[in-house]
Amino acid sequence: MISFPEQLVYRISRFIDLGVDWVLDNFRGFFRGFASFVNSLFNIFDTIFSSIPWWVYIILLVIAGWRLYNIKVGIGLGAMLYAIGMFGLWDDMIYTLIIIFIGVTASLLIGLPSGIAMAKFSRVERVLKPLLDGMQTMPSFVYLIPAVTLFGLGRVPAVIATSIYAIPPLIRLTYLGITSVDKEVIEAGRSFGSTSMQMLFKIELPQSLPTIMTGVNQTTMMAMAMVVIASMIGADGIGAQVLVSMRRLEIGQGFQAGLAIVFLAIILDRIFQGIAKRFERSVTMDG
Amino acid sequence: MAKQVTVENLSVLFGSDKAKEQALKMIDEGYSVGDIREETGVTVANMNVNFDIQPDELFVIVGLSGSGKSTFIRTLNLLNKPTRGDIKINGESLLGLSKEALRSYRRKDVSMVFQHFGLLSHRSVLENVEYPLEIQKVNKKERIEKSRAALEQVGLKDWENSMPSELSGGMRQRVGLARALVNDPELLLMDEPYSALDPLIRREMQNELLNLDDSSERTIVFITHDMNEAFRIGDRIALMRDAEVVQIGTPLDFFKNPANDYVKDFIADVDKSRILKARNIMRKPLNVVTLDMTAKQARTKMEDTQSEYAFVVNEDKEYLGFIVAQDLEKSEARSLKKFLKEDHHVLRRNTYLSDALKALQSSTYDVAVLDKKQHLRGVISNDEIIAALAE
Numbered sequence: 001m002i003s004f005p006e007q008l009v010y011r012i013s014r015f016i017d018l019g020v021d022w023v024l025d026n027f028r029g030f031f032r033g034f035a036s037f038v039n040s041l042f043n044i045f046d047t048i049f050s051s052i053p054w055w056v057y058i059i060l061l062v063i064a065g066w067r068l069y070n071i072k073v074g075i076g077l078g079a080m081l082y083a084i085g086m087f088g089l090w091d092d093m094i095y096t097l098i099i100i101f102i103g104v105t106a107s108l109l110i111g112l113p114s115g116i117a118m119a120k121f122s123r124v125e126r127v128l129k130p131l132l133d134g135m136q137t138m139p140s141f142v143y144l145i146p147a148v149t150l151f152g153l154g155r156v157p158a159v160i161a162t163s164i165y166a167i168p169p170l171i172r173l174t175y176l177g178i179t180s181v182d183k184e185v186i187e188a189g190r191s192f193g194s195t196s197m198q199m200l201f202k203i204e205l206p207q208s209l210p211t212i213m214t215g216v217n218q219t220t221m222m223a224m225a226m227v228v229i230a231s232m233i234g235a236d237g238i239g240a241q242v243l244v245s246m247r248r249l250e251i252g253q254g255f256q257a258g259l260a261i262v263f264l265a266i267i268l269d270r271i272f273q274g275i276a277k278r279f280e281r282s283v284t285m286d287g
Numbered sequence: 288m289a290k291q292v293t294v295e296n297l298s299v300l301f302g303s304d305k306a307k308e309q310a311l312k313m314i315d316e317g318y319s320v321g322d323i324r325e326e327t328g329v330t331v332a333n334m335n336v337n338f339d340i341q342p343d344e345l346f347v348i349v350g351l352s353g354s355g356k357s358t359f360i361r362t363l364n365l366l367n368k369p370t371r372g373d374i375k376i377n378g379e380s381l382l383g384l385s386k387e388a389l390r391s392y393r394r395k396d397v398s399m400v401f402q403h404f405g406l407l408s409h410r411s412v413l414e415n416v417e418y419p420l421e422i423q424k425v426n427k428k429e430r431i432e433k434s435r436a437a438l439e440q441v442g443l444k445d446w447e448n449s450m451p452s453e454l455s456g457g458m459r460q461r462v463g464l465a466r467a468l469v470n471d472p473e474l475l476l477m478d479e480p481y482s483a484l485d486p487l488i489r490r491e492m493q494n495e496l497l498n499l500d501d502s503s504e505r506t507i508v509f510i511t512h513d514m515n516e517a518f519r520i521g522d523r524i525a526l527m528r529d530a531e532v533v534q535i536g537t538p539l540d541f542f543k544n545p546a547n548d549y550v551k552d553f554i555a556d557v558d559k560s561r562i563l564k565a566r567n568i569m570r571k572p573l574n575v576v577t578l579d580m581t582a583k584q585a586r587t588k589m590e591d592t593q594s595e596y597a598f599v600v601n602e603d604k605e606y607l608g609f610i611v612a613q614d615l616e617k618s619e620a621r622s623l624k625k626f627l628k629e630d631h632h633v634l635r636r637n638t639y640l641s642d643a644l645k646a647l648q649s650s651t652y653d654v655a656v657l658d659k660k661q662h663l664r665g666v667i668s669n670d671e672i673i674a675a676l677a678e
Contacts, residue, residue: 188405191364192419192470193393202422206409283408284452 020149035156038102042155045098054085061267068274077270080263089238089260096237096264099155099230100223103162107219111167112212115174116200125175132168140165140226144233158227158235166222173215177208207283213276220272224265238264289342289506290376290396290474292363297336297372299358302329307370320529332358334530336372345500345507347521349514349553355530356510360476363508364397365389376474394423398467402479404459406451406466412438413447416466423470437465440499457488468499477509481516493520497637502659514553518562526550538567539675560676565643566636568675569656569665572598578607582618582626585610598655598663599627606633606655606663633657636664640672 024031058078065074084093117124143165147157181204189203205212231239238260245254298314300307310329313322320331332355340346348356361367362374365381374381376396384392398419406415416434425433438444441461451459460480467475481489497520500507511517517524518538525535534546542559545551574597576585589597589612599607608629615626633655634643653666 184401184403184405187366188401190366191393191399192422193390194422198422203407
């Protein structure tokens with residue numbers, strides 16, 4: 001076999017390193033500040049989330065499941081949450097939940113306006129579409145590299161990598177929701193003299209809410225997946241338990257933590273899907 | 288005051304700017320819509336459309352799907368932009384409006400009703416009707432008051448808290464109509480509003496529309512593909528085909544002088560006796576006097592119009608009765624009150640001619656045609672009715 005000739009090899013990694021160094025040298029203050037901001041956010045939510053007794057979570061979850069579906073689903077979801085606590089993973093679960101919560105909130109803050117801009121301006125659409133395609137084909141742990149480079153190890157890069165990794169479905173579905181609002185409804189809005197802000201907030205967003213909620217659900221699920229992988233860069237939580245068990249070859253503990261992750265994913269998925277269905281029922285005409 | 292709409296040499300094209308320019312040239316050279324599409328890829332939806340819509344008229348545009356009628360109606364509130372030509376509302380060009388002026392025009396002067404209703408499914412019936420006022424920042428109390436009145440007008444008073452998805456098609460369209468009426472527009476655009484409804488409901492809605500039209504001064508532009516519907520409700524009708532207007536006229540004009548074989552075919556299965564109404568054949572009365580005229584003034588008026596009698600209205604134009612020239616001879620009375628004869632046949636302008644005939648057989652004078660508010664709208668003679676039905 002003839003290999004690729006050595007004289008044609010030209011590595012670009014060196015330039016990237018230079019670029020990163022430059023960014024770090026010039027914006028060190030900014031990244032430090034941002035990291036401490038995220039850190040204090042985390043602490044605030046940690047205080048709030050930890051101050052709520054465990055049984056309140058379970059009761060609220062049972063009620064939510066009952067309201068959104070039926071009492072059976074409510075009890076089922078409650079039992080899953082109880083099992084996580086029973087496995088001794090309650091505090092890890094709360095930790096994971098906070099990373100997801102902050103990550104998804106950040107995704108919402110960035111993703112919603114981006115999706116709207118994409119639907120409104122074809123120029124934004126032309127730039128964002130290939131970017132989103134690229135982001136979705138990228139393996140998840142690739143996101144960890146820049147996060148670690150800029151923010152070091154720990155929970156801060158985990159939150160940031162999570163929110164960036166999880167953002168594409170939200171942008172896509174916001175875009176889809178707004179562009180697929182019924183044409184006559186749009187015409188009606190315009191024909192009565194709505195401003196573009198009124199069109200957006202009184203017609204387009206409410207009409208696309210079910211689609212956007214589906215996006216929130218998918219984003220949450222992706223955040224959930226990322227949070228497990230983020231344990232590789234030093235974030236605590238259930239993911240870290242899996243990682244530790246894997247290193248020590250403790251099959252039982254690893255399986256238990258894995259099951260807890262599945263339970264948490266099911267709980268979040270059911271809740272968000274239930275809310276999305278609610279919205280859907282309120283905007284569909286027939287049915 | 289109701290709006291007058293003037294359409295001047297209007298063409299609406301869809302395609303890229305450059306192709307549209309070429310297509311406009313081809314229009315001027317007399318190419319057909321099909322040729323232009325083949326050559327340039329441009330869709331010509333309206334081509335050199337010219338007509339006036341009079342204040343308070345119920346003007347119907349009829350044509351098969353693809354004839355350009357829906358595109359046309361959307362130019363009247365600039366949902367579609369004319370490629371060439373102009374539209375004037377009471378003499379003022381729509382194309383000259385600034386962004387703010389256009390918004391104000393849409394908010395205050397014109398409303399639209401849609402084929403598939405275009406309701407906001409996330410809002411209740413009342414909230415849907417409130418929408419046009421809400422975006423004008425009308426306060427909540429006034430908004431609800433006006434919306435309830437509009438809902439009452441369309442017979443949906445008890446449904447204000449329902450969601451649109453809970454209503455039948457006919458009721459949904461009534462919500463659409465109430466929403467369009469809530470800002471009391473002077474120009475109402477209706478884009479195939481009843482096409483999605485079943486025939487029985489459709490007829491009911493048509494009658495309601497005629498009733499509504501009768502009790503208000505409002506210009507209505509109504510689009511349909513159903514010739515029977517067009518003739519049932521229209522004061523005047525424009526028939527469109529392949530982006531062009533083939534014929535404009537009253538229902539009677541269409542029966543008397545169809546412009547070509549296409550029009551003949553189109554009206555072939557229209558049942559005339561169930562279509563023609565008093566309003567379609569009535570004339571403008573000349574011999575009209577007001578109650579506060581002196582006998583002398585009334586005599587002069589009758590001499591000027593060469594008639595032996597005159598119709599009497601009050602200062603609000605409400606019809607009161609008639610006077611006969613003989614009675615007034617040499618009288619110096621300061622008012623016409625004592626000469627007034629009230630036992631006179633009158634017709635509603637939406638009465639079908641076949642029904643009108645029965646009512647009129649004994650009358651020797653012209654008969655007054657009134658609208659719902661008792662305003663004198665026109666006159667008809669017995670002979671004219673017979674002639675119209677015999678055509």
